Amino acid sequence: MRALLWRDIRLAIRAGGGFGLGLAFFLMVAVLVPLGVGPEGALLSRIAPGILWVGALLASLLSLDRMFALDFEDGSLDLMAVSPLPLEAVAAVKALAHWLVTGVPLVLISPLLGVLLSLDPAGYVWLVAALALGSPALSLVGCFGAALTVGLKRGGLILSLIVLPMYVPTLIFGAEAVRRGAAGAEAMVPLLLLAAISLGSAALLPFASAAAIRANLK
Amino acid sequence: MLRVVDLAVARGGVPVLEGLGFALAAGRVMVLRGPNGAGKTTLLRTLAGLQPALSGRIEADPDILTYSGHADGLKATLTVAENLAFWAAVHGQSQIAAALDAMNLTGLQDRRAADLSAGQKRRLGLARLRVTGRSLWLMDEPTVSLDAASVGLFGAMLRGHLAQGGAAIVATHIDLGLPEAEVLDLGPFKAGQSRQGAFDEAFL
C-alpha cells in the first residue's frame, strides 16, 4: 500500500502529472471573481467563504478523471486486481494520494487567497480548519465517481455530473463554518459535521469504489 | 496447482468457450492455441479472476497466480527499476536484480519507461512476472514485439520458473522453443450454437 501511495505521488509530481494544476485553477478563481463582481471589499469579504469553497471544490474535481483512468488504460488496474492488494485498499490509497497532492496544497494556499478576497481576519483559522477537514471528503467522493466512470471513453463530463451533487453537503457545511467563523459566530457545529462527512466517507466509500472498479474490469 | 472443471466463459455476455476441463501441475507449462477470437484472452482473464465464469469450476488458490495481458502496466515517467520495484512491493517482495538480469534490462534500469522501445517495454512487462514471487503465470501473447533473442531470454526465464516449481499458461501463436509444453487447442471447446445464442437468454 505504501508503495502505491509513493508511486501515485511520484507520478503526480513528475512531468505531465498535473501537480499544481488544481492549485493554479484555485488561484484563477480567486483572481477572476473580484474582476467579475467588482473590487468592493465589503462585498468580497461577504462572499469570500463561498468563493473559496466553490473554488476548492472545482479544483479538486479537475484531476479526478485521471485517478483510475490512466491505470485502467495501461493495464495496471488489471494487475492490481490480481495482486495481493485488495481493491478497497487501492481505492483508499488513491483517494489519499489525491488528497495529499490536491487537497493539502489547497488548504495551505487558501489563507493567501483569503487575503485577495478580503476575508475577515477572524475567518482564517476557520477557513484552514474547514478545508483541512472537508477536503478529504472531496477526494473520497471523487474517487468513487472516478471508479464509476473509469471504463468510459469520455468519462470526465459524466464524472462531474455524478460527483458535484454529492459535493453539496460538504460545500454547505464547509462554507457555513467559514462564514460563521468570519462573522464571529459559533462555527463548531458545521465544522464537526464536516469532519463527520469526511470520516463517514473514508469508512464507506472505498468499498463502493472497489465494487465499481470490479464491475468495470469485467 | 490448477484444475478446471467444465468451464464456460463469456465475452461481453456472449459465451465463447464451454466444456473446458484440464489440470496443470507444478513445473508444467500449457500453451493455448486457437485463432483470433477463439477466447484465449477471455479464458486467461477468467482464470485470473478478473471476470466471472459463466459456469463450471476453477480450482486454484487466487494467491498463487499473476497475470500479464496486452498492456504491461508501466508508468512512462517512472524508470525501469522504479516500475519493477513498485510491482515487487505490491506483492511483498523486494528483489528486482534477478528479474532485471533475466530479461537483460540491467543496463536500462535508470531509463524512463517512456524512452524504451516497444520490445524493451515488453521485456520489462515480462520481468514483472518474476518479481511478483507468484508461482502460476497466466500470460497473454507474451512475445508480441519481441525479437528472436528476447524470445530466447523469455524462454530461459520461463524454464527457470518451471524448474523452481512454478507453472504457466501461455496464449501464443509462435513457437516458444518449449518442447515440453502441453498444448491446448481451444477449437473443440468453442461454445455450441445453443450456447452462442444465449446472450440475455432470460429475455427470449
Add this chain to the structure above:
Amino acid sequence: MSIWEYANPKKFMQTSAWALPWVSGLAVILLVAGLVWGFFFTPDDYKQGATVKIIYLHVPSAMMAISAWFMMLVGSLIWLIRRHHVSALTAKAAAPVGLTFTVIGLVTGAIWGQPMWGTWWAWDPRLTSFLILGLFYLGYIALWAAIEDPDTAADLTSVLCMVGSVFAFMSRYAVLFWNQGLHQGASVSVAGGDQVSNVYGLPLAVCVAGFVLLFVTLVLLRTRTEIRARRIKALIARERAVA
C-alpha cells in the same frame, strides 16, 4: 408461488400486459376526477385565492419525485442482491419519470410561489432540496446512458443509487441547516393536525392516488420497452451466432 417469479422477464411481460389497461384506466379516472373536483368544486382559499388549486399538481408530483427515487433504490438493491434483470430495468425506467415529476414539482411551485411570495424562485430549503434531487437524477440517468454493456451499467448505476441516496439524504439536512426558509411545512403528513382542511384534502388524496397509478403506468410501460429492447439485442446476437 413466489414473488420472484415476476422477476422473470417473460412472466413480467405477461403480467404487466394484463395489468396495464387496468392500472392506466384507473389512473385516468382518478386523475380526471381528482383534478376536476379540485379545480371546480372546491372554494377558493381565503388568503391564497384560486392559486391554491395548483396544490393538486404540486403536492402529488413532489411526493412522486421522492417515491420514484425510493423505488429506484429498492430496484437497485434487488439487482445487486438477487441479479434479477427486470429489477434493474425498472430502476432505469423510473429515473426519467422521477426527474419529470421533480421538474413538474419545481415549475408548479414557481407558479404558485410567484403570487404568494412575490418571487418565482427562492433559495428555500425545500426548493433547494428538490433542485438537488433533480441533479442526482441527472447524474444517474447520464451514467445509464453512457455505459454500453447493460449488466455493467446496471451494476454501476445501482452502486451509484445506493451511495447517492445517502448523499441526497445528507444534502436535505445540510440544506435545512443552511437556510430555514419560506416554504410552509409539509401540507400532507400522517401525523398532521391542522394543515389542509378536508375540503381540499379529499380531492388531494384522489389526485395523489391518481399520480401513484400514473407513475406505475409509466414505469410499467418504460420497463416493457426496455425489456423489448433487450430482447431485440438478444435476437440479433442469436442470429449473428447462427449465421
